Amino acid sequence: MTPEEDEQVRSRQKSRAILTGLLLGALVILFYAITIAKIGGAE
Numbered sequence: 001m002t003p004e005e006d007e008q009v010r011s012r013q014k015s016r017a018i019l020t021g022l023l024l025g026a027l028v029i030l031f032y033a034i035t036i037a038k039i040g041g042a043e
Contacts, residue, residue, distance in 0.1 A: 001009070
């Protein structure tokens, strides 16, 4: 691969990694909110 192609591949990998991280963070926040709502509703 040429250096330009290698840079494009790395750029796509980086953006995909960032997207995956954001999705995981959103899931964590969602699960946290659901847990707090369930605990709050039980009392």
